[in-house]
Amino acid sequence: MVRPSKLRVAVSDPGQWLSERERAQVLAPKLRALADETRLTLILLIAQQPRTVKELQEATGLSQTLVSHHLAPLREQQLVEAIPQGRSNQYVMCCAALAEPLRMIASLAALDPETVAACLHPEAPPGPVAVNGS
Numbered sequence: 001m002v003r004p005s006k007l008r009v010a011v012s013d014p015g016q017w018l019s020e021r022e023r024a025q026v027l028a029p030k031l032r033a034l035a036d037e038t039r040l041t042l043i044l045l046i047a048q049q050p051r052t053v054k055e056l057q058e059a060t061g062l063s064q065t066l067v068s069h070h071l072a073p074l075r076e077q078q079l080v081e082a083i084p085q086g087r088s089n090q091y092v093m094c095c096a097a098l099a100e101p102l103r104m105i106a107s108l109a110a111l112d113p114e115t116v117a118a119c120l121h122p123e124a125p126p127g128p129v130a131v132n133g134s
Contacts, residue, residue, distance in 0.1 A: 023104055026100075026101075026104070027101050027104055027105070029076075029077055030077045030079065030097070030101045031101065032073075033073040033074055033076070033077040033079060034079070036070065036073075038060070038062070038066075038070050039070045039073065039074055041060060042056055042060070042067070042070055042071060042074065042080075042091075043074065043079065043080070043093065043098075045059050045060070046080055046091050046092065046093045047093050050083070050090045050091060050092045051090065051091055052085070052088045052089065052090050052091070053067050053068060053071070053088065053089070053091075054088065056071075056091070071091060077097070078094050078097040079093070079094055079097050079098055080092065080093055080094060081093075081094050
């Protein structure tokens with residue numbers, strides 16, 4: 001499987017299609033699923049290559065029950081998908097489901113030029129951003 005070296009995220013203006021409340025309702029469950037360190041570890045492992053529960057157990061040292069418990073919210077939020085492989089399931093990452101929350105979060109910074117500058121240059125002191133030497 002060929003993996004891209006960089007993730008490209010297109011930033012759109014979600015304000016054109018969702019209200020702030022609707023964006024929050026879409027983002028909150030996905031971010032909640034990713035907010036747990038164990039689930040994030042599982043996502044990072046699955047992002048490297050599709051894995052079975054047994055492979056995830058071996059990589060993390062967690063029990064089968066605990067791995068399955070943490071995969072459930074990731075499946076519910078469609079961040080991973082279980083593909084039947086013989087007598088077990090292989091878990092793969094659903095890139096589109098993960099990209100949409102990233103796109104929405106990235107668009108927040110893009111709404112304000114000062115915020116974009118602060119995100120790109122976090123060591124810069126807050127204040128107006130000089131453009132073209134002005």
